[in-house]
Amino acid sequence: MNNAVADTVLETSGLTKRFSGFTAVDNVSLKVKTGSIHALIGPNGAGKTTCFNLLTKFMQPSAGKIIYRGDDITYLKPADVARRGLVRSFQISAVFGHMTALENVRIALQRERGASFDFWRSDRNLQRFDDRACALLEDVGLGAFIHTKAAELSYGRKRALEIATTLALDPPLLLLDEPTAGMTEQDVERIVDLIKRLRQGRTILMVEHNLSVVAGLSDRITVLMRGRVLAEGDYETVSRDPAVITAYLGQDHA
Known part of the structure; x- marks a missing residue:
């Protein structure tokens, strides 16, 4: 280059x-x-x-x-x-409302597995992503909301969560x-x-x-x-x- x-x-x-x-x-x-x-x-x-x-x-x-x-x-x-x-966020927050903040970020972090996204597998299979997910949530000011469902977050915090999931892709x-x-x-x-x-x-x-x-x-x-x-x-x-x-x-x- x-x-x-x-x-x-x-x-x-x-x-x-x-x-x-x-x-x-x-x-x-x-x-x-x-x-x-x-x-x-x-x-x-x-x-x-x-x-x-x-x-x-x-x-x-x-x-x-x-x-x-x-x-x-x-x-x-x-x-x-x-x-x-090249990764984007949207005007309307795009997170999974029924999942916790941690679960949302954890799904994004599964990108390192390739094309496999384990929505249905037990938490044990996904725990290796927890430390990084928690660190990203801390970075966006959501450290106190790790186990809060996305639907229960305020609008501003939902946007912060979306940014955290975007950052999980390390763009x-x-x-x-x-x-x-x-x-x-x-x-x-x-x-x-x-x-x-x-x-x-x-x-x-x-x-x-x-x-x-x-x-x-x-x-x-x-x-x-x-x-x-x-x-x-x-x-x-x-x-x-x-x-x-x-x-x-x-x-x-x-």
């Missing part, structure tokens, strides 16, 4: 997604630097989540190319992309879709602190509406508007861009 490739973990060129009569993502080119926190922002309907769906292959692009760690992944399946270490690139959406101020602070810790040794690409979160975390920001890239740069640069102020920032600060 040459230095240019090593410096860029994810890159798109001309990424486009068309539905009948509507273009949700329009010729988007991104370059996510290794070790950075890169944010996608924009008003509702800007194409941010569709872009995430394209990157993680939940949707196939109509045009364009996606390069991940030097390899073309444009037409790979979602599972193949995840195995390569070099973590895609976070609205990590603080719907959270209380206390939960937002907890997740922001968590993301700051998570950046050690990995790259984070996130969609986020909370501009104070974006300002405090992001090294680089891409602003989308109607599926197109409107502006890109650090927070100071994009926040002073007249087009961004009109299209997005002005709406939030009016």
